[in-house]
Amino acid sequence: MKRGKGLKFVGDSRVQSYEKPKLNRDYSEFPGRTEEFYPDFLLKEWLTGAVFLVGFLCLIVADPAPLERMADATDTGYIPLPDWYFLFLYQILKYTYASGPFNVVGAIIIPGLAMGALLLMPWLDNSKHRNWKKRPVATSLMVVSVAIIFYATWESVAYHDWEQQSEQGKIVFSNLDAEDPVFNELIRTNCTSCHGGELTGASGPDLVTPELDEATVKAFVENGTQTMPAFKDTLTEEEIDEISKFIANLELTDKKNAENTGEK
Template sequence: MAHSNKSDEKIVYVGDSRIRARTSRLPQPDFSAYPGKSEVFIPNFLLKEWMVAVVVLVGIWTLVISEPAPLGYPADPTNTQFIPMPDWYFLFLYQLLKYPYASNDFVVLGTVIVPGIMFGALALAPFLDTGKERRFYRRPIASSLMILTLIACTYLTVVSWSHYQHELESKNIIPEHIKREEEMHASKAEGGGGGAAKKPAGAPAIVAADDPGAEIYKKATCVTCHGTDLKGIPSSGIPALRGVGDEHDAASILGIIKNGQGTMEPQYDENIKKGLTDADITKLSEWLGMQKSQ
């Protein structure tokens, strides 16, 4: 570029003769010796894979933003009705550990050896299967192993989820995240803002804590589920016994102990086995009948 101090002077750019202009494209590699391969990996194939990955990632982000994560109640180690479940992509391993040959004395087989072989084979596949053929029907061994693994994982996942649903129905349990979401919707409908589920009102105090029936309660099977504080686990369908006298009298409570109610099985024989007498159980029902909110 050449110019002088004149402001109205026309600027003229002069090409550099040292730079050679390319007039033809680079020759494309010959892939005729590699069946099923027709383009270079970098950048052609990698660019297409990257674009597909971006589309999938945007789809996942959309689902994450549109659907909030399900949240249950704070962890409660005393909740014996809670059924722990892993994320869906680990359900097949969760189901595998239920079988006798992958649990108990063989737990190392189910937790270390079998997953190690599966994921190890997946990592070593590119080094073990080095053939030039890329069509799956021309690779019977690799394709058969892949199809067999997919069938096994799908079967274990479906069976695991079916067992979980059956267990919920048999125990009449509503999953915590569903119950909490219902409580949040109910709170919104009542004008509570819906920021979180309403906290339960304070439980009534224990009546006649020094009564002989209180000592019998500590030895009975009731304490296993309802707790020493009689608060139960409402989130799991185990009601509190504080205030139970408002709904049931001593005779009714004795009938529940002998015959059961809902998901609660009869507890009379179990208490007798623990060393309680018929008179103790009667006194226990009378003490529970005294538990009133007022």
């Protein structure tokens, strides 16, 4: 049989081409080189899909995806993290030339160049060779792309603070009442941007877990700290007292009691 030229693709098999077409060709004359789509070929596809699905389900059971607390748009201290297959882009945005005033470079230009090269690949390399050594343009672009993705993903995983990541998204059940007017009018406006939407910590410390008395909270709110501004000039004494009392009364509660009482 000739290789390359003079072949026709029939399903997944190749059969020799004839110079003169033969109408209504019966491909059963080529035993072992072709198969019926149904049920033979389709059954193989189903079996492959079933094996992949079972393996995927086993991974989910063995290592379930971590759940975090409910998303809160007011929590500006939360640091989002993309899924693993976008970690290389996340890492690129940390570099000087692709962050800050150059965000457009990391977010649009670099991914745009990569997608543009992929779309233009048929014109950048129109070689008909199947050997990768004879296709330098396509091979070089693929090697460089894989190297960048692998290195950037590795750096993102190796140097990320995973402990902080797990702590900031941890589900904490407390007696915090989100319907309380003090929370909606004072806490949400002045505290959640640093301490998190449920006051369990973000860029600022956790206010639920430690036992804080009213006087201590009031002193912090009035005078501030090195990383926290003082609010004595922006809030009235009555408002500071209400905030101090609200935070001092926060306490952890277990999941069962939270579900029974409707408190979260």
